Amino acid sequence: MRVVVVTNQKGGAGKTTTTMNLAAILAEQARVLVVDVDPQQSTTSWATAAGDRLPFDFAAETDPSNLIRLRSLPYDTILIDTPGNLTDSGILSAALDVSDFAIVPTEPEALCIEPMVRTIRSIIQPRGIPFRVLLSKVDFRVPGQWINARDLLEQLELPMFAGVIRRYKVHADAPIDGSVVTQYRGSRQRWKALEDYRLVAAQLTRILPQSSSVVR
Ligand SMILES: Nc1ncnc2c1ncn2[C@@H]1O[C@H](COP(=O)(O)OP(=O)(O)O)[C@@H](O)[C@H]1O
Ligand SMILES: [Mg+2]
Structure with missing residues (x-):
């Protein structure tokens, strides 16, 4: 069992969108639980809108002392969505302490x-x-946007996923209609949105530590 935390102290980075959509793809082949530790509960309202269409299990937990119990639950992968600021750092620390791996979504803008x-x-x-x-919410039509972000991350020697998440309106609509990327309907964008998250899910599955790193 692996616990993956999705974190970035910057709000609007794509944490919640990434948590829900990676969970949907991983759930096609594994037992997946999403845990919302963000007191703002955006994941929780998305999951509530989805109701019984949600293809994975979901829980909200804001008590830091309860997170250690996650590791004994019968899931293959647990994804934790975290708050977008450090004022709730007790719960964020507790989430990091039980995690084997961290995904750090970010918008590509320099700021x-x-x-x-x-x-x-x-x-x-x-x-x-x-x-x-x-890199999330990437718009390839903006000249230099992706290349500049990638170059900066390389200079800083920060490892990144080979795939990126492009900016599509279908993602912005999803929390309201309670769908996840494997269920998006309508426009052609939905296939591109799905392809983006599939590439990232495949790479994540390859690089997740084989043995738990939590005995730190
Ligand atoms: N790839 C994307 N394309 C378009 N909109 C996106 C994308 N990812 C996230 N969004 C939208 O941007 C906003 C912030 O995303 P969210 O996942 O809630 O970030 P965070 O959880 O880091 O605050 C939300 O309105 C969300 O619907
Ligand atoms: Mg969020």
């Missing part, structure tokens, strides 16, 4: 990179948790 780097340096690297940055 978003700095808080993302701070998150990695201050709460992920000191714990020795393996991680990957995930």
Whole structure:
């Protein structure tokens, strides 16, 4: 069993969207639980809108002392969605302490990179948790956007997922209609949105530590 935390102290980075959509893809082949530890509960309202269409199990937990119990639950993968600021750091610390791996979504804009780097340096690297940055809400029509972000991450020697998550309206609509990326309907974008998260899920499955790293 592996616990994967999705974290970035910057709000709007794509944490909740990434948690829900990776969970949907991983759940096609494994037992998956999503845990919302964000007191703002955006994941919880998305899961509530989905109701029994949600293809994985879901729980909200804001008591730090309860998180250690996650590791004894009968799931293959547990994904934890975390708050977008450090004022709830008790629950965030508890989530990191039980995690084997961290996904750090970020928007590609230069102004978003700095808080993302701070998150990695201050709460992920000191714990020795393996991680990957995930560029999200990428618009390839904006000249240089993706290349500049990628070059900056390379300079900073921060490992990133090979795939990126493009910006599509279908993602922005999903929390309201309670669908996840494997269920999106309508526009052609839904296939591209699904392809993006499939690539990332495949890489995640390959790189997740074979043995637990939690005995730190
Ligand atoms: N790939 C994407 N394309 C378009 N909109 C997105 C994408 N990812 C997230 N969003 C939207 O951006 C906003 C912030 O995303 P969210 O996943 O809630 O970030 P966080 O959990 O880090 O605050 C939400 O309105 C969400 O619907
Ligand atoms: Mg969120």
